[in-house]
Amino acid sequence: MTARSVETTSGPDPTESREISAPRGADPVKLGIGIVGMVAVAWLVGNLFLAFAYYPEWFANSKILIGALALVAGVGGAYLFFLFLNMAVEGLPERMSEKATPYAYLFPGFGAIALMLLYPTIQTINYSFANADSTEYVGLQNYQDIFGSQEFRDSILNNVLWLLIVPAVTVAIGVVVAVLADKLTPQGEKIAKSVIFAPMAISFVGASAIWLLVYAFDTTGLLNAIWAAFGGDPVAWLNTSTARLNSILMMVILIWLQVGFAMILLSSAIKGVPEDTIEAARIDGATELQIFWQVVIPQIKGTIITVFITVLILVLKVFDIVYVLTNGNFKSNVIANLFFNRLFADDQAGQAAAIVVILLIAVLPVLWYQVRHFREEEAGR
Template sequence: MAEVTTTTPTRQGSDGAAPLELNKHKGSPARPVRVIVGAVGMAVTAWFVCNAFLAFAYYPGMFANSGILIGILGLVVGIGGSVLFFYFLNLCIEGFPTRFAEGLIPYAFLLPGFSLIALFLLYPTVQTIVYSFANDNSTAWVGLDNYTAIFSTGHFWSTLLNNLLWILIVPVLSVAFGLAVAVLADKLSPAGENAAKSMIFLPMAISFVGAATIWGLVYAYNSPGETQTGLLNAIVTTLGGDPQPWYQIDAARLNSLALMVILIWLQTGFAMVLISSAIKGVPEDTIEAGRMDGATEVRIFWQIVFPQVRATLLAVLITVLILVLKVFDLIYVTTNGLYNSDVIANLFFRKLFTDQQAGQASAIVVVLLILVIPILIYQVKSFRDQEANR
């Protein structure tokens, strides 16, 4: 391995401690002092950071009740603490004999990150599954009661149907619009392309609550006869129609569709950016070859460009799909699930927060978890394929 890489010109990049090379090959013996100093250092750092963070929470008065001060101290303690922790961790590991240390180091690097993942994602997932078989204050087992309770209500099935509609409609349309914009923008002058893309990308910075406020002005409804202040109803009445309370119409799930428009509006920019970069990556000569053969632009797109960006389209579709499954804020701040517009995440929130039915809330999350399993398997599989091709 060494013979291949010694010739790389970047060698001076690290501050060439050439003498260490010899040392490294021999392997260094155990240095117990380092191990101990490192271990003690880690413990003290962790202890200090934890106590500092708890102090922010328990005694805000010590920090003049100032959010800004707590924020700055949190940053300093958090970053400084993690630098120190990794320093001592490394010191501790390097104190072991070289061969042993080499094997240990990857796990040491993963340890802090994975501890957080285990604490905030893995443990709660297991715990939630357990809670779904327990009563509302998690003091006694109730078997499958929570599941039978949720599945026996018509509301839950209506909610599932809504989620299904969201899943079928939003990802496909977001990708379709993203693709259309990416293709059209690619044909403009660079300045025009940048301006158009920025305008479509902008909603990505807007929160769901902000978007709901913005679209509230589009969907606003005033009684017939009054001036319509909502853009959509103004257009409808100008065309001679009657104003409609859009969020309240559950016929054909029109209210859900109105809400989906908001999410598509938010997500198209994201889709566009990824698709656009894939389109720009299509080799020019494949397109040129199509032109030589006299193919129309439309045909060139479908037969040459599209197959080459299909993988990206699929990846974007899945990303939006994952987001759609968890959609909550939009429904919560607009209809709050009334008029048959509920979705799983909002139902979960209501059960947990408003109704205080932790057992059923957990069961709902488990249903959501089961729904994402196919996507999860697909993601892992496509990741493996990608790695095999790397």
């Protein structure tokens, strides 16, 4: 594989040239073709994609044709763009070329992030100080309004409950399932893991539809059937805000969706625990429970934290389940749903932006932790 790729190489060898000949100079032709090519590809692909939107009749109004063309143009265009980008960079004098290549490779990816995540973040912070249709600055008015509203305080409380319950329960069930599945036969383990993992493929909306049949307010609901078996009358579960029952029932849906993910990561960590550490504990007379708590858990702590943080980030932004099941009524609102309603139902762009800023502040500790954790991991690599 390497031998053939070498023969097709053009241009001087970068490592040898430094010792034998003088550094390669600029190649204006290559540079020129590269730049022109990049611009042309970007222009063509950009216009093609705009044409999909503006003139669908050019493509016989066919969704499939547009999708297929987009795929070909997207992948082919990206390939050609990088090809010309590479050519342009190689056309630079060698010293500059070596310095510019990494930035050239990063540019498209970072461009997308800058356009769709960084710029909007700054703009949202900006909007949070402006009025309902973002035409005039109003200072801290939006923040005063949202902190003054009972609904916002309820949402914060609910979000805190979601954050306290969902990640912890998900990790706990994930550990239990991973440990117990490890004790089954290989065949049994495979089937059990597939079953628990399967909900991961289901959308939040689909999961809500599934659990609506469990939580149905009349006797056709599974939960009411069980409740009736204990002598209870049918309850409209999702309307019951006593002890935040409806919120907790919606948390069950998210836990049901996420345990599989937790289990897969934890299971692979548990299988990585060296057998001799467990054997040594066993010889010392430790019970299975002692081995689990004092030998296995400390060795998979890193994975437990990774899973916990991943679920935590997901929970912070929980929206779909609440939106489709209660839309935040019956005291079950959460921040992401409140934001959605402020922005689109109430046309309060300023308050909506302020809510997102609060959400951003809420993720800052997680962000800080993530970065620190990453640095530790890199140091140990």
